[in-house]
Amino acid sequence: MTLVLAICVAVILTVSIYLMLGRELKEIAMGVFLLSHAAHLSIIAMSRSPIRGMGEIKAAPILTEPGPPVDALPQALILTSIVISFAVSGFLLTLIVLTGRKTGTLNVDDLSREQMPTP
């Protein structure tokens, strides 16, 4: 199970880094969102059972198979982190919309050409 999670995290990270290397702000933003997903998934891997061997992922309590409780702290961390990244994503999208409106471009190269001297 940890292996599956690790592969998921690796794939998401790869995609997100690929997107972040783009020249469009929208692409970079998508990359950043995916990066936070990868972060959350990687924390799930830490949510191992304190009783069975380390590194083994416990089934969620809603599954029919009964078992010892899972360490809930990483899930609390993820929940907090999801809320934060949700808020920040909203901000980032707003920022991108405003950047587009004010400067007329979303291309990073054009934006860096915007650096004007002080009026």
Place this chain on the structure above:
Amino acid sequence: MTNNFIILLIVIPLGTGILSLLLIDRLRLARLVGTLSLMSTAAISIYLLTQLYHDGAIFTSQMGDWPAPFGISVVFDSLSGLLLAAASVVALGSYVHSYSTMSDALERRYYHPLMQFLMFGVNLSFLTGDLFNLFVAFEIMLMASYALLTLGASRRQMSQAYKYVMLNLIASALFVISAGIVYGLMGTLNFADLARIVAEHKASGEPLPLGFRAVSLMFLFVFGLKGAIFPLWFWLPDTYYTTPISIAGLFAGMLTKVGIYATLRTFPMIFAQMEAGQLVMPIIAVSAAFTMFLGVLGAVSMHEVRRILAIHVISQVGYMVFGIAVMSAAAMAGCLFYMIQHMVVKCALFLCCGIMERYAGSDDLNKIGGVLKRDWLLGLLFFIAAMSLVGLPPLSGFFGKMVIIAEGWNGFWVLSMFGLLTGALTLLSMLKIWGYGYWGPPQGDHAEVPVGARRVRRYRSGYVGIGILVVTALFLGFGANPVYKIAFTAGDQLFNTYDYRVAVLGEDFAGPNIGPMRWWELPEVMSAEAPGDDASSLDSASVGSDALADGNSTDDHVTAPVEWPDFEGESHAAVDSNTPDTH
């Protein structure tokens, strides 16, 4: 020692922020409430500092009375106390300054609540006792800073803001990943508990878990990005360049220091110990040299006051990182002192630059001149602040630099030489602003502007704001002794973490008192190497990790400190009952 009043330092900005949301159209009232809030946090933190002045006590508050590693701890020690007091004073200065330099329209765009939320995040990050709440505090602070950075949403701001936002988002994601890995490796996120585990590993000579080095490297990246140290500083000059001046001053004074604070809090205690130290400390030392030197070279080459000051932030951060790199109690005290004096002085310089811009219509040194002739008061304030930054002897910068450079002299003399050279170049760039901007014949747009008390009155609150900061800077210079006493306590407590652990975890769970924790003093099982012999100590580290891998005991000795006595009986039963299903 439990002292629940420290939570006020977090609650007051939060409450005021919510209150100022309601007062958004009543600017005078909002200003009054905001000023009172900042004054009260400054007063509370200074009062608490006087309480711990004599015995170096550490005040803690456990949220909900949950004992330390399980609940959320809030810790007020000498380190966070000094920084809280300095941060409140800096925020107060720039806030008062903004009355006269920020337009009413901008103030109505939620400047007042954002300012309070920023302080909420900053205070929380100074006070929090665990890694995850540090992340949350960073996010609160950053969220407010994103909004303040784009306040007004002018074209120039919008074309630069994305860099800051994106980079910080990436750093935050890495922070979450690293915090998760730390929890996976060590089973706790509480600083004191992590320090206990590190101390136990040191005492018993067991190597730390393998991933620890990777994690400490990731944290160095995250904190380094927030603190703008050498390879990660590129975002800073552009973003501080575009914001309204009082916000730029506040950011330059405070935000990078929060990153340095996080490094200072976690690295000497936890992430730069044993094997991780061998990996991380040389990187920190090299980057300190580059940060100091390249930053000041950038400042010398620039011609706009704001850019000079912004790039100077980087160079000064180098001194602080230098203090961390030396990692002795006195060097960390010097680093702390330098941090607080730099917060105050740098903000004062930015605020001076704000008024200067108003007079001259520009901050380009080629276009302005003779400000001193028109306004001797501004010239005086700027001169004191600039010389404090350079570090001329009776002023505050001197004491910070002196301690760091003197401490670095044995073992890190190359860095000390860089530090002295940087000091000289700092003087050069400050004199450049002084010579072009203040001295010389009046030049450019402002030559025709009438001289007189009328304009001074118009920017009166601006002068008050700068005055608060300059007086504080003078106090830090002439009253360096009491401040240094607290700073040395902080350095000692960072260096020998036992006091901190006892204060947070309690006597029984504090772990062994192994004395000062220099990272290269490895337990006997490894080898006790001198700091210079990096190659051989790295060998010993790899030997240690091989042994660890051979023993296949990664999971056993890294076991979480959390004990689960209740499940012990059930666990075997549960495992047994589940085994048939898995086969």
